[in-house]
Amino acid sequence: MSEKRGNIPRIQDVAKMANVSTATVSRVLSFPDRVSEATREVVLQAIEKTGYTINHSARNLRKGGTGAILVLLPNLANSFFSRVLKGIEAVASGYGFNILIADSQFPPIDEATFGNLFNTNRIDGAIILDGNIPRSYFKRATRQKPQLVFACEWISDCAVTTFHIDNLAGAVMATDHLVGLGHRKIGHVTGPTNNILSQHRLAGFEQSLKKHNLPCPRDWKITGDFTIESGVKAARHWLALPKDNRPTALFCASDEMAFGLISELHQNAVKVPDDLSIIGFDDVEFAAHSIPALTTIHQPRRRIGEAAARALIHKIRDAEAPMPPQPVFELELVLRASTAPLPLC
Amino acid sequence: MSEKRGNIPRIQDVAKMANVSTATVSRVLSFPDRVSEATREVVLQAIEKTGYTINHSARNLRKGGTGAILVLLPNLANSFFSRVLKGIEAVASGYGFNILIADSQFPPIDEATFGNLFNTNRIDGAIILDGNIPRSYFKRATRQKPQLVFACEWISDCAVTTFHIDNLAGAVMATDHLVGLGHRKIGHVTGPTNNILSQHRLAGFEQSLKKHNLPCPRDWKITGDFTIESGVKAARHWLALPKDNRPTALFCASDEMAFGLISELHQNAVKVPDDLSIIGFDDVEFAAHSIPALTTIHQPRRRIGEAAARALIHKIRDAEAPMPPQPVFELELVLRASTAPLPLC
DNA sequence: TTGTACGCGTTATCAT
DNA sequence: ATGATAACGCGTACAA
Numbered sequence: 001m002s003e004k005r006g007n008i009p010r011i012q013d014v015a016k017m018a019n020v021s022t023a024t025v026s027r028v029l030s031f032p033d034r035v036s037e038a039t040r041e042v043v044l045q046a047i048e049k050t051g052y053t054i055n056h057s058a059r060n061l062r063k064g065g066t067g068a069i070l071v072l073l074p075n076l077a078n079s080f081f082s083r084v085l086k087g088i089e090a091v092a093s094g095y096g097f098n099i100l101i102a103d104s105q106f107p108p109i110d111e112a113t114f115g116n117l118f119n120t121n122r123i124d125g126a127i128i129l130d131g132n133i134p135r136s137y138f139k140r141a142t143r144q145k146p147q148l149v150f151a152c153e154w155i156s157d158c159a160v161t162t163f164h165i166d167n168l169a170g171a172v173m174a175t176d177h178l179v180g181l182g183h184r185k186i187g188h189v190t191g192p193t194n195n196i197l198s199q200h201r202l203a204g205f206e207q208s209l210k211k212h213n214l215p216c217p218r219d220w221k222i223t224g225d226f227t228i229e230s231g232v233k234a235a236r237h238w239l240a241l242p243k244d245n246r247p248t249a250l251f252c253a254s255d256e257m258a259f260g261l262i263s264e265l266h267q268n269a270v271k272v273p274d275d276l277s278i279i280g281f282d283d284v285e286f287a288a289h290s291i292p293a294l295t296t297i298h299q300p301r302r303r304i305g306e307a308a309a310r311a312l313i314h315k316i317r318d319a320e321a322p323m324p325p326q327p328v329f330e331l332e333l334v335l336r337a338s339t340a341p342l343p344l345c
Numbered sequence: 346m347s348e349k350r351g352n353i354p355r356i357q358d359v360a361k362m363a364n365v366s367t368a369t370v371s372r373v374l375s376f377p378d379r380v381s382e383a384t385r386e387v388v389l390q391a392i393e394k395t396g397y398t399i400n401h402s403a404r405n406l407r408k409g410g411t412g413a414i415l416v417l418l419p420n421l422a423n424s425f426f427s428r429v430l431k432g433i434e435a436v437a438s439g440y441g442f443n444i445l446i447a448d449s450q451f452p453p454i455d456e457a458t459f460g461n462l463f464n465t466n467r468i469d470g471a472i473i474l475d476g477n478i479p480r481s482y483f484k485r486a487t488r489q490k491p492q493l494v495f496a497c498e499w500i501s502d503c504a505v506t507t508f509h510i511d512n513l514a515g516a517v518m519a520t521d522h523l524v525g526l527g528h529r530k531i532g533h534v535t536g537p538t539n540n541i542l543s544q545h546r547l548a549g550f551e552q553s554l555k556k557h558n559l560p561c562p563r564d565w566k567i568t569g570d571f572t573i574e575s576g577v578k579a580a581r582h583w584l585a586l587p588k589d590n591r592p593t594a595l596f597c598a599s600d601e602m603a604f605g606l607i608s609e610l611h612q613n614a615v616k617v618p619d620d621l622s623i624i625g626f627d628d629v630e631f632a633a634h635s636i637p638a639l640t641t642i643h644q645p646r647r648r649i650g651e652a653a654a655r656a657l658i659h660k661i662r663d664a665e666a667p668m669p670p671q672p673v674f675e676l677e678l679v680l681r682a683s684t685a686p687l688p689l690c
Numbered sequence: 691t692t693g694t695a696c697g698c699g700t701t702a703t704c705a706t
Numbered sequence: 707a708t709g710a711t712a713a714c715g716c717g718t719a720c721a722a
Binding site: 355356357367368371372375399400402403404405406407408 | 698699700701702
């Protein structure tokens with residue numbers, strides 16, 4: 001009860017109560033092994049009694065770190081990312097790191113804001129889930145750069161560790177599925193053109209079609225941007241196509257777009273999957289409960305977040321140490337009700 | 346270019362370059378007014394040239410704060426909360442605060458973890474979005490308690506500022522809507538029994554029925570827990586009710602439950618709204634694009650988050666200052682396709 | 691194994 | 707208006 005200073009207990013108070021030096025208390029906290037059983041016991045009790053907890057500002061100042069990591073994601077309101085974030089949060093908080101969150105797309109982040117965030121004086125490292133941050137942002141940032149890891153998305157030709165699924169393979173799986181159902185006219189609703197995921201998924205789509213000797217006119221590749229709204233627009237695009245020559249199946253680069261698409265088609269009395277088969281990508285929560293339930297490609301969002309966080313913390317602790325091998329994230333085709341065999345007639 | 350120490354520029358480097366003392370540099374940063382126009386100019390240039398950025402650990406240590414706020418939410422993977430979080434993030438980062446995120450329900454937070462988080466040595470304040478944190482957790486926490494604000498949910502009889510909509514009024518709006526459509530047999534799918542929101546929404550539901558002299562048998566109040574899965578279960582409950590005496594309309598305490606409900610009904614060939622009208626609560630993203638589009642009560646999630654964050658920061662800056670008046674969050678009945686007039690036959 | 695003493699980078703206080 | 711300097715609380719050489 002005899003602490004100084006507004007009664008918030010400091011390491012000194014513990015030291016006094018335990019009749020040891022502050023150094024010993026510190027050691028008990030950081031390297032319990034370097035302290036004798038007996039004194040450790042006493043110190044631990046004193047900590048308990050005083051209610052002492054470490055002052056992170058002081059520790060970080062002393063150690064030259066911040067104890068914080070930045071998570072930069074395109075859109076916090078998107079449930080896909082919040083799942084990844086959950087994985088990150090779980091491991092980061094386990095290691096005692098704070099999380100700094102920032103949106104990069106809504107609204108778009110400018111260079112000044114980015115520089116302000118991506119700064120050794122604020123964070124020890126960053127997990128970036130947006131592959132469209134301009135390269136120049138990184139170059140101009142402070143000379144001393146925090147550790148960096150990409151997740152889900154990434155910047156090509158950039159020697160930075162990244163954690164993501166094999167998007168091309170996933171797109172092949174999805175397209176193969178449609179082909180397997182007998183569809184011959186297959187279209188694709190893409191993500192934003194400049195997005196790396198869009199590009200890989202488009203490539204997978206094209207690779208599958210080529211493998212099966214199937215054509216894909218320009219008109220059947222509809223540009224979207226991953227959002228529900230762009231799915232709605234894609235539906236209008238499809239509706240405007242000539243009835244005798246339009247896709248009987250569509251591969252959407254995101255579940256969200258598939259939802260928008262199906263919803264708008266429904267407004268126009270087009271039945272999924274009877275009139276048109278639709279497959280999505282991601283397997284968000286809602287895919288299992290939409291009407292019709294959405295066939296899609298599942299990716300382990302949470303595990304990706306966890307892996308990225310673990311790797312980043314590893315880097316922060318020892319920048320030189322070799323990275324542990326990157327896990328392979330398994331993909332899974334989840335069969336539900338939005339795809340069906342091509343009617344024979 | 347002549348900084349010491351691993352070339353990360355410190356306030357001293359700026360001071361030297363500008364030929365002033367460190368104190369002056371500090372003042373330029375914190376109280377520009379207390380410095381002459383001329384020197385301010387020089388210092389600003391020096392800051393620019395050196396690429397100096399503030400060291401938050403040092404500042405926080407000196408100031409006796411942490412620069413971080415905790416956001417404790419029931420489930421990060423729930424899109425309702427991620428929207429609120431977005432509002433919080435926007436204002437917190439604007440004021441230079443870091444955000445510490447933690448899940449309180451998945452998995453349930455234990456007292457030790459909570460105490461570890463809710464600690465003046467780690468955070469300056471907390472925004473709690475979970476009304477089911479046991480009171481004892483707060484009592485036992487460190488004597489020095491961080492500032493606290495509730496949002497969305499809250500603990501009753503607790504003299505803590507909270508930001509939330511009028512849930513009872515919202516429930517009345519929803520139920521009145523069903524009554525207005527001619528429904529006389531109206532049921533309710535509740536949230537978890539111990540949840541404050543569930544209780545208020547249930548109260549609103551009952552109040553509206555009473556006002557209209559409508560009965561509500563026990564069987565028509567179905568206990569859920571806000572999740573999609575509990576909506577599915579509610580559907581099975583409804584299906585098991587006698588066909589000649591079951592609700593023709595259902596008010597769901599969350600959109601998620603409404604989705605699960607509709608999805609499961611669809612599996613069983615029950616048509617919404619033809620066979621059963623359904624209204625939700627929250628107006629999450631997806632409500633506008635589900636099939637059928639969901640009639641629901643809209644609440645301004647992002648604004649709630651912003652208001653809570655602003656209030657908390659206000660408290661942190663000056664604990665004694667009177668709180669600004671709490672904004673009134675407007676509710677809105679959003680009419681879509683999941684509710685319809687009771688058929689006359 | 692333990693204690694002493696200094697420094698981490700900043701800001702508040704007190705001078706000037 | 708500006709400068710010198712003493713804290714802030716902790717970790718870690720180094721000495722004992």
